[in-house]
Amino acid sequence: MGRRGHHHLGHRHRRHHDLRSQQEPGDQGTLITRGAQHGRPERWRSDxxxxxxxxxxxxxxxxxxxxxxxxxAVYYQSRTVALASAQEGARGAAGYEQTDEHGRSAALDFAARAGGDGLLESPDVEVTRDRGNGTVTVRVTGTTMSIIPGWDPQVSQSSTRAIEEFTRVEDFEGSGIDRTERPSW
Incomplete structure (x- = not known):
């Protein structure tokens, strides 16, 4: 029994030696190991x-x-804050008997609360009234923080809203509207 086991180990050693001897000197190809003979992947020297x-x-x-x-994501959030600030400013400026300064103040306050430092830097608010159409437009412009050196992305959003005003019944005389007619709601 001892002899048979010894012969078996010698045979395995000889087979491994024969495979290595097939490799030419200086060859940078595969290095064959015992693992490669048993189905494991071969290792390349050039890897x-x-x-x-x-x-x-x-x-x-x-x-x-x-x-x-x-x-x-930062740019998109900055645009969202600028748009919400413009909407808030338009609401403030379009209110009954409100001025452009009310809209500007409302927009800047919202930008400071929502944008904080860096998200919407140095916002500029422009309020424009169109009395002919009865609307007010608020545009908020600013820069957003950048993680790319040397680039300061500009953000600008606007919102338009109808100016709130009360009218008297006398204002509708002669317009064809029957002031005695009740609303149907």
Missing amino acids: RGALSLEMVVLLPLALSLLFLAVQG
């Missing part, structure tokens, strides 16, 4: 450092895409 090279190329690309996504 050394391949993972490091992939990381050198792919990591900056992945980080750039991440920064671009974050910058897009």
Whole structure:
């Protein structure tokens, strides 16, 4: 029994030696190991450092895409704050007997509360009244923070609202509207 086991180990050693001897000197091909003989993948000598090279190329690309996504989200949020500020300013300016200053103040207050520092920096509010159409338009413009050096994205949004006013019944005389008619609601 001892002899048979010894013979079996010697045979395995000889087979491994024969496979290595088939490789020519200086050959950079495959390095055959015992694992390769038993169905495990072969290891290539030329693969050394391949993972490091992939990381050198792919990591900056992945980080750039991440920064671009974050910058897009910040820009979108800044536009949302600018639009909400313009809507708030239009509500303030369009109120009954309100002035442009009421709208400007309402827009700036909302931008300060919602935008905070960095999201909507140095907002500028422009209020325009169109008395012919009975509307007021508020435009909020500012810059948003940037994680890309040297780039200051501009954000501008506007909102238009009808100016609230009360009318007297006498204002409708001669217009064809029957003032004795009750609303149907």
